[in-house]
Amino acid sequence: xxxxxxxxxxSPRDFVRFADPVEQIVTRQKSLDWYYVAPFWLPNPDxxxxxxxxxxxxxxDLLSDAHVGGCVRRRKASVKSMGWQVxxxxxxxRVHKAIVSMLNDLDMPRLINEALDAALFGYQPFEIIWRPGxxxxxxxxxxxxxxxxxxxxxxxxxxxxxRANPFAGDALPPDKFLLARQRPTYQNPYGFxxxxxxxxxxxxxxxxxxxxxxxxxxxxxxxxxxxxxRGMAPAEVEExxxxxxxxxxxxxxxxxxxxxxxxxxxxxKGASADLYREFxxxxxSEVTIALLGQNQNMERDSTHASALAGQAVTEDIRDDDxxxxxxxxxxxxxxxxxxxxxxxxxxxxxxxxKEQIDNTRATRDKTLKDxxxxxxxxxxxxxxxxxxxxxxxxxxxxxxxxxxxxxFAEVDPAVFxxxxxxEDALDALDRSGQLQDxxxxxxxxxxxxxxxxxxxxxxxxxLAEAYPAMQxxxxxxxxxxxxxxxxxxxxxxxxxxxxxx
Numbered sequence: 001x002x003x004x005x006x007x008x009x010x011s012p013r014d015f016v017r018f019a020d021p022v023e024q025i026v027t028r029q030k031s032l033d034w035y036y037v038a039p040f041w042l043p044n045p046d047x048x049x050x051x052x053x054x055x056x057x058x059x060x061d062l063l064s065d066a067h068v069g070g071c072v073r074r075r076k077a078s079v080k081s082m083g084w085q086v087x088x089x090x091x092x093x094r095v096h097k098a099i100v101s102m103l104n105d106l107d108m109p110r111l112i113n114e115a116l117d118a119a120l121f122g123y124q125p126f127e128i129i130w131r132p133g134x135x136x137x138x139x140x141x142x143x144x145x146x147x148x149x150x151x152x153x154x155x156x157x158x159x160x161x162x163r164a165n166p167f168a169g170d171a172l173p174p175d176k177f178l179l180a181r182q183r184p185t186y187q188n189p190y191g192f193x194x195x196x197x198x199x200x201x202x203x204x205x206x207x208x209x210x211x212x213x214x215x216x217x218x219x220x221x222x223x224x225x226x227x228x229x230r231g232m233a234p235a236e237v238e239e240x241x242x243x244x245x246x247x248x249x250x251x252x253x254x255x256x257x258x259x260x261x262x263x264x265x266x267x268x269k270g271a272s273a274d275l276y277r278e279f280x281x282x283x284x285s286e287v288t289i290a291l292l293g294q295n296q297n298m299e300r301d302s303t304h305a306s307a308l309a310g311q312a313v314t315e316d317i318r319d320d321d322x323x324x325x326x327x328x329x330x331x332x333x334x335x336x337x338x339x340x341x342x343x344x345x346x347x348x349x350x351x352x353x354k355e356q357i358d359n360t361r362a363t364r365d366k367t368l369k370d371x372x373x374x375x376x377x378x379x380x381x382x383x384x385x386x387x388x389x390x391x392x393x394x395x396x397x398x399x400x401x402x403x404x405x406x407x408f409a410e411v412d413p414a415v416f417x418x419x420x421x422x423e424d425a426l427d428a429l430d431r432s433g434q435l436q437d438x439x440x441x442x443x444x445x446x447x448x449x450x451x452x453x454x455x456x457x458x459x460x461x462x463l464a465e466a467y468p469a470m471q472x473x474x475x476x477x478x479x480x481x482x483x484x485x486x487x488x489x490x491x492x493x494x495x496x497x498x499x500x501x
Contacts, residue, residue: 028154028186041167042152045188046122048196056121057148059195063120065202067284068195071291076116078318079325080109082351090345091337098340099333099347102138114144115325118180121147122191125158126178126328128335137339142178142332156189175335180328197290205283208276293317322351 007015028042044056052058062068086103088096111126118124124144131140151161151169158179159169181191288295293314329349337346361383365375377391 041169042154042156042189044122044190046190046193046196048199055148056193057146059121059193059199062195062198062202065206067205067287068198068202068291071288072120075119075291075317075321076113078314079116079321079351080112081354082318082322083354084108084349084351086333087348087350089348091347092341092344095337095341095344096347098136099336102336103329103349106139106142111142111144111329112325115180115328116321117144117147118191118324119182119321120193120195122182122193123147123150123184123189124180125150126180128176128178128332138336139332152189156186175339178328178331180324182324194291198287201283201286201290205280205287208280208283211276326350 043050046056049056049058063072086096086100091099114126115124124147126142126144128139129141129143131138149161151159153159153169158172158177160172162170164170181189182194183192184190285295293316326349330346333349334346337344365383369375380391
């Protein structure tokens with residue numbers, strides 16, 4: 001079937017074609033100010049790298065600076081100290097359990113630490129090492145690779161700059177790589193590196209320290225001035241200078257008796273030393289502001305209020321870094337869900353501040369427990385990171401054994417397809433709220449009678465009048481159909497196994 005062109009006749013002979021809604025009209029290749037070094041190669045537009053003519057590898061040298069490295073460690077630690085959880089959402093229960101198990105098998109602290117490098121260098125690629133063999137397609141490891149090994153082409157696609165193809169780069173296979181980026185745009189797919197903000201302050205600080213060291217060496221020790229008689233032979237003058245130079249280290253010198261020695265202190269150089277100090281502190285302050293968002297620990301006139309304001313800015317940067325890390329992990333989760341279960345809602349991974357969420361959960365759990373809701377010991381252990389021996393259920397060891405006996409392992413859909421289908425049906429029914437609505441209708445007369453009653457006698461009478469008005473048929477019918485379906489599925493599956501055996 002031939003596709004008719006989309007457009008409009010403005011006259012019997014003039015036809016104006018509409019643009020394809022999928023095709024991009026404004027592209028980099030059509031722009032006047034776009035440049036490239038080689039075909040299909042998009043250079044990193046970072047202004048520092050362009051001026052230096054270097055790759056992003058020059059930023060790694062900055063991490064060896066004591067102040068830069070300390071700020072980076074503090075910034076990463078603020079994110080790595082957060083807790084993480086997998087929210088089920090609309091995903092099936094077995095999918096949620098499988099994703100949680102998969103993430104527990106990965107080295108998540110290392111993955112989070114490497115993902116945070118995207119804030120420093122702008123982007124951070126990851127290679128997925130898939131687990132060999134059959135069964136569930138799950139990653140064996142997710143390894144961060146050096147960003148300078150990769151490049152973007154004119155279509156903003158990530159490519160590997162290999163030895164065989166260093167200019168155009170090699171195309172990456174699908175479902176093999178992840179990419180963490182900080183504030184990427186169409187104009188700059190490499191993202192924004194925060195280390196570019198501290199490059200010049202760090203370079204100037206190092207130069208200032210070098211000149212300051214020379215200043216201290218020159219003016220920090222007293223000057224030794226030797227006086228010799230006029231007409232002294234040059235060789236004897238050189239020998240006197242050697243003696244004075246040795247005296248700087250040994251404080252002992254032997255000079256002719258007709259020569260003299262004066263020790264002169266360098267006075268009036270304190271102001272010059274303060275200039276070096278202020279310059280270096282200014283460079284350190286710029287680095288702190290760029291990486292942490294505040295420099296209250298270096299401001300002499302900071303107050304408690306300003307320190308709190310600076311801490312709030314740091315928390316905003318921490319939340320942005322946490323969001324960047326969560327995007328990478330959620331991309332991995334969606335990929336695993338698509339490869340194993342097709343088009344199903346995927347769980348969502350997120351980082352959270354431990355104290356804030358723990359206090360909220362503790363208040364909620366206490367309210368629910370006071371209302372009569374009982375949680376399993378597995379819930380307490382998982383939610384509050386408790387040791388297994390720290391939680392003893394009510395009833396002691398006997399109750400614990402009962403609970404352990406009632407706990408079932410995760411259902412493998414390949415081995416028990418009927419059970420997995422039944423669990424999915426229960427999940428869908430639970431999310432639809434059908435049972436909840438029917439339970440509300442069943443209990444509505446009871447609640448209304450309890451509110452109107454003044455004492456126990458009146459309450460019993462009101463309940464007796466309310467029972468005929470109750471309609472439990474819908475709830476009973478739903479539960480009956482569920483039990484019948486479960487019984488029938490079990491019989492059919494058992495019969496199939498017997499025939500197969």
